[in-house]
Amino acid sequence: MAPAEYFHSVRLLRDKCQGCVSCVKACPTEAIRVRNGKAEILADRCVDCGACASICPYHAFSIKTATLDGLEKYAYNIVLPAPSMYSQFPEQVPMEDIWQGLHNLGFDEIFDVSLASEYIAKEIETYVKNYTGGRKPLISSTCPSVLRLIQVKFPELIKQVVPVLAPAEAAAIYVRQKAEAKLGLASEKIGVWFISPCPSKETNIRQSVDVRQTALSGSFSLAEIYGKLLRCLGGDNTLNVVTGSSYGMGWGAYGGEISSAGLENALAVHGVDNVYEVLEQISMNKMPTLDYVECNMCERGCIGGCLTAENKFVAESNLRRRINILRSQEPVERELTMASSMTLEDFPRSAAYLKKLVARPMMHLDENIMEAMKKFERMEEVLYSLPGLNCGACGAPSCQGLAEDIVQGKAHEIDCIFKLRGSVHKLAQGMIELAKQIPISHEPQSLNAVEEDER
Amino acid sequence: MAENKSLKLSFDVIGGDFERAGEASAKIKKMLKMIGVPADIVRRIAIGTYEAEMNAIIHAGGGNVAAEAFSDATVITVSDQGPGIPDIEKALQEGYSTAPDHVRQMGFGAGMGLPNMVKCSDEFDIKSVVGEGTTITMRFEHISEDL
Ligand SMILES: Nc1ncnc2c1ncn2[C@@H]1O[C@H](COP(=O)(O)OP(=O)(O)O)[C@@H](O)[C@H]1O
Ligand code: SF4
Numbered sequence: 001m002a003p004a005e006y007f008h009s010v011r012l013l014r015d016k017c018q019g020c021v022s023c024v025k026a027c028p029t030e031a032i033r034v035r036n037g038k039a040e041i042l043a044d045r046c047v048d049c050g051a052c053a054s055i056c057p058y059h060a061f062s063i064k065t066a067t068l069d070g071l072e073k074y075a076y077n078i079v080l081p082a083p084s085m086y087s088q089f090p091e092q093v094p095m096e097d098i099w100q101g102l103h104n105l106g107f108d109e110i111f112d113v114s115l116a117s118e119y120i121a122k123e124i125e126t127y128v129k130n131y132t133g134g135r136k137p138l139i140s141s142t143c144p145s146v147l148r149l150i151q152v153k154f155p156e157l158i159k160q161v162v163p164v165l166a167p168a169e170a171a172a173i174y175v176r177q178k179a180e181a182k183l184g185l186a187s188e189k190i191g192v193w194f195i196s197p198c199p200s201k202e203t204n205i206r207q208s209v210d211v212r213q214t215a216l217s218g219s220f221s222l223a224e225i226y227g228k229l230l231r232c233l234g235g236d237n238t239l240n241v242v243t244g245s246s247y248g249m250g251w252g253a254y255g256g257e258i259s260s261a262g263l264e265n266a267l268a269v270h271g272v273d274n275v276y277e278v279l280e281q282i283s284m285n286k287m288p289t290l291d292y293v294e295c296n297m298c299e300r301g302c303i304g305g306c307l308t309a310e311n312k313f314v315a316e317s318n319l320r321r322r323i324n325i326l327r328s329q330e331p332v333e334r335e336l337t338m339a340s341s342m343t344l345e346d347f348p349r350s351a352a353y354l355k356k357l358v359a360r361p362m363m364h365l366d367e368n369i370m371e372a373m374k375k376f377e378r379m380e381e382v383l384y385s386l387p388g389l390n391c392g393a394c395g396a397p398s399c400q401g402l403a404e405d406i407v408q409g410k411a412h413e414i415d416c417i418f419k420l421r422g423s424v425h426k427l428a429q430g431m432i433e434l435a436k437q438i439p440i441s442h443e444p445q446s447l448n449a450v451e452e453d454e455r
Numbered sequence: 456m457a458e459n460k461s462l463k464l465s466f467d468v469i470g471g472d473f474e475r476a477g478e479a480s481a482k483i484k485k486m487l488k489m490i491g492v493p494a495d496i497v498r499r500i501a502i503g504t505y506e507a508e509m510n511a512i513i514h515a516g517g518g519n520v521a522a523e524a525f526s527d528a529t530v531i532t533v534s535d536q537g538p539g540i541p542d543i544e545k546a547l548q549e550g551y552s553t554a555p556d557h558v559r560q561m562g563f564g565a566g567m568g569l570p571n572m573v574k575c576s577d578e579f580d581i582k583s584v585v586g587e588g589t590t591i592t593m594r595f596e597h598i599s600e601d602l
């Protein structure tokens with residue numbers, strides 16, 4: 001069925017972990033436990049959102065991404081900067097300088113992801129407007145962590161996910177095809193790279209949930225590229241980069257999908273907890289008249305990803321200013337604006353590249369329903385006996401989580417410090433009782449000697 | 456299946472308590488997911504239970520929401536000692552609602568609750584006596600469709 005192992009770009013550096021359980025509580029899929037003082041990630045539950053990495057005070061997580069020496073493997077390298085990249089710089093830094101900087105770092109060609117976003121926005125708009133009959137609202141699919149969260153925790157919502165490519169993937173398909181034709185190079189000779197604000201993109205390149213075969217060679221950490229870029233921004237600016245309008249640029253922050261798709265009866269939800277809560281509500285059919293929900297796992301959208309360099313609020317303000325400048329030069333109507341930027345010939349359509357999103361439910365206690373029911377009963381009993389403080393000291397995310405681990409044989413009652421204290425107290429009581437029962441007369445004379453000494 | 460084991464959950468819900476409204480349904484949903492009832496069935500159960508729970512809260516001054524899960528089916532019973540429904544035929548029609556304005560303003564009262572319960576359950580039964588209360592029973596077979 002499912003592959004035995006999942007690739008994860010989010011990894012724990014055991015040496016740095018202090019066992020503080022901050023990450024355990026931040027994880028939306030309850031994928032982390034602290035055992036023997038160190039965190040452990042349960043691979044089949046992790047959705048690579050990076051919430052743990054963002055919160056860890058000891059920087060005990062590393063995110064596996066590509067490194068620039070990877071460019072050497074290819075004859076021609078194309079890089080795909082996205083709005084989240086531009087948001088790291090104040091608007092006084094022209095896009096041309098950023099592109100030239102990327103060129104200086106060794107990339108032969110640059111393609112702006114914000115333009116690809118507009119094609120995806122169009123597809124979303126069409127899909128939402130033609131959707132009839134099925135349950136609402138529809139849900140966006142451009143954040144891979146959201147897709148994984150749906151697979152694991154909300155498989156019942158799979159049918160509501162709008163089947164479109166993430167803009168970076170669509171861009172990669174496009175530039176790869178163009179480069180093959182233009183340069184007469186074999187696909188293996190062309191490197192196509194994304195500069196990612198988050199770990200979920202790299203994971204999705206290595207093990208995609210939504211595309212049959214990715215056109216991306218890898219992704220770089222935005223923060224890492226940012227550091228290198230600062231030293232080589234600008235130059236002779238001879239590059240010819242086509243770019244999107246303000247609508248494509250808007251995709252870097254929450255709300256961008258909705259406004260570029262012209263959807264009014266829609267919500268933009270961002271941040272792990274908020275996304276979780278809204279998916280839960282959609283699953284209960286609490287929003288049946290809403291058309292569309294845009295979901296970003298990171299707070300404030302991609303600009304809030306854990307691989308960004310700039311503070312997310314500063315980044316958002318940078319981005320919004322870039323958007324305003326673009327907008328002041330554009331027609332008022334969205335349709336007109338997007339039509340004038342979307343002039344590429346044969347930009348790929350999502351349907352040809354997507355695969356079906358599969359359910360990967362992780363909640364059940366046992367494969368066998370009778371066994372699961374028995375375990376559930378035991379779990380409730382155990383839970384009832386726990387203090388209900390959700391302190392996390394046991395290393396599980398909550399008392400409920402510990403109860404679950406106990407019935408699964410993965411933890412013990414005395415992992416709960418209150419239970420442990422209770423047991424120690426009982427043991428101590430028992431010893432006192434026992435001591436009382438030991439007849440004094442059996443004691444050697446030395447006991448009297450001690451008593452005499454004390455007098 | 457020879458074994459006839461079942462799991463029961465039961466919650467009292469309070470009339471007009473919109474803050475906690477939906478909690479009973481959410482807990483039932485969680486239990487069903489944990490015992491491995493297929494996701495699409497869990498969803499239908501959650502939707503039906505939520506509608507019945509809301510009706511007890513909005514129209515009946517509170518009541519009780521109970522679930523009994525067997526290996527092959529789940530039965531939901533939502534009962535109240537509220538005003539009862541004078542014309543059940545009418546109440547079952549799509550769009551029929553007596554919800555007061557302030558409730559409609561909160562987004563409830565579209566008159567789709569009872570019709571949805573009928574639609575998403577495999578068996579639906581309603582007993583209502585004016586002045587005594589209402590009991591709704593829904594049965595859901597655990598037979599999954601394709602997701
Ligand atoms: N438990 C109940 N007690 C009393 N009246 C009820 C109850 N459930 C439903 N009703 C009546 O049936 C009508 C239709 O219910 P429903 O289809 O859920 O629509 P809505 O709740 O949106 O009004 C309600 O407006 C109310 O008059
Ligand atoms: S947040 Fe998690 S990984 Fe970081 S020190 Fe605390 S327990 Fe360890």
Ligand code: SF4
Nearest residue numbers: 027046047049050052
């Ligand atoms: S990356 Fe997200 S899902 Fe994975 S362990 Fe960290 S918080 Fe949990």
Ligand SMILES: [Mg+2]
Nearest residue numbers: 506510568569
């Ligand atoms: Mg109702």
